[in-house]
Amino acid sequence: MSTSPVIWCVVPAAGVGKRFGASKPKQYLPFHGMTVFESTLQRLLEVQGIQQVVVAISTEDAFFKKLPVARNCKVKSVIGGAERCHSVLNGLRYLSNLGSDQDWVLVHDVARPCVRAADIQKLIEQVIQFDSVGGILGNPVRDTMKRANRVNEIVDTVDRNQLWHALTPQMFRLGALTSALTSALADDVVVTDEAQAMERVGYHPLLVEGHNDNIKITHPQDLPLAELFAQQQTAP
Numbered sequence: 001m002s003t004s005p006v007i008w009c010v011v012p013a014a015g016v017g018k019r020f021g022a023s024k025p026k027q028y029l030p031f032h033g034m035t036v037f038e039s040t041l042q043r044l045l046e047v048q049g050i051q052q053v054v055v056a057i058s059t060e061d062a063f064f065k066k067l068p069v070a071r072n073c074k075v076k077s078v079i080g081g082a083e084r085c086h087s088v089l090n091g092l093r094y095l096s097n098l099g100s101d102q103d104w105v106l107v108h109d110v111a112r113p114c115v116r117a118a119d120i121q122k123l124i125e126q127v128i129q130f131d132s133v134g135g136i137l138g139n140p141v142r143d144t145m146k147r148a149n150r151v152n153e154i155v156d157t158v159d160r161n162q163l164w165h166a167l168t169p170q171m172f173r174l175g176a177l178t179s180a181l182t183s184a185l186a187d188d189v190v191v192t193d194e195a196q197a198m199e200r201v202g203y204h205p206l207l208v209e210g211h212n213d214n215i216k217i218t219h220p221q222d223l224p225l226a227e228l229f230a231q232q233q234t235a236p
């Protein structure tokens with residue numbers, strides 16, 4: 001008899017949204033009848049088998065505790081860090097007191113409120129089926145890709161067949177990811193995603209193709225686009 005895998009989730013949500021430039025962090029802006037934050041959490045909480053969602057929140061944040069989802073028994077908060085990778089590591093350290101090294105953890109940006117539960121399920125199934133070190137949702141790039149020099153002259157055409165956009169969630173074993181991120185930070189390497197931390201220590205995470213509406217809200221023009229995607233996803 002096989003037992004179900006234990007799956008946790010960490011949501012880095014301690015960013016201030018500098019590039020977005022709103023009067024409050026972008027995760028607290030209105031989105032599809034709620035906030036960006038609530039949309040993201042609602043989608044994660046829909047996924048079967050996630051034991052708990054740990055959100056990393058800035059010490060300056062006065063908004064999170066006012067959201068009803070802050071009182072959901074499956075949601076716990078920890079203090080965020082200086083960069084995304086520090087916030088994620090704080091979440092992982094909290095989980096290491098609850099779980100074991102072999103448990104799985106999904107890391108998902110709060111700023112990706114259009115992620116589909118079906119894509120998360122696909123990631124979980126493929127990572128577990130291939131018994132891989134872990135994997136991430138991604139999208140193959142579509143356009144012809146060019147490498148430029150410092151003055152924006154083309155120096156090369158890069159083979160697009162091997163290039164992907166890295167999305168989230170990213171799914172790894174709790175123990176392996178905690179040690180890979182700890183090692184990156186000990187070497188003063190600020191990794192921009194979990195896969196990069198795992199690559200640094202020699203692993204080759206799986207790329208699982210997800211929908212390209214799982215965009216990250218980074219700049220102001222991303223918010224109406226994400227709203228449009230969310231409306232399309234719920235249209236009858």
Ligand SMILES: Nc1ccn([C@@H]2O[C@H](COP(=O)(O)OP(=O)(O)OP(=O)(O)O)[C@@H](O)[C@H]2O)c(=O)n1
Pocket residue numbers: 011012013014015016017018019020027056080081082083084085087088108109110111112216217218
């Ligand atoms: N110190 C930080 C910085 C970022 N994040 C989170 O990491 C995710 C991806 O980061 P990004 O889009 O860069 O968000 P911000 O840091 O808010 O944006 P900016 O870089 O424009 O300030 C977001 O969910 C953000 O809240 C975090 O938890 N802790």
Ligand SMILES: C[C@](O)(CO)[C@H](O)COP(=O)(O)O
Pocket residue numbers: 109166167168192193194216218
């Ligand atoms: C984790 C991430 O969302 C993957 O695309 C990304 O790395 C976040 O940081 P970015 O610097 O805004 O790309």
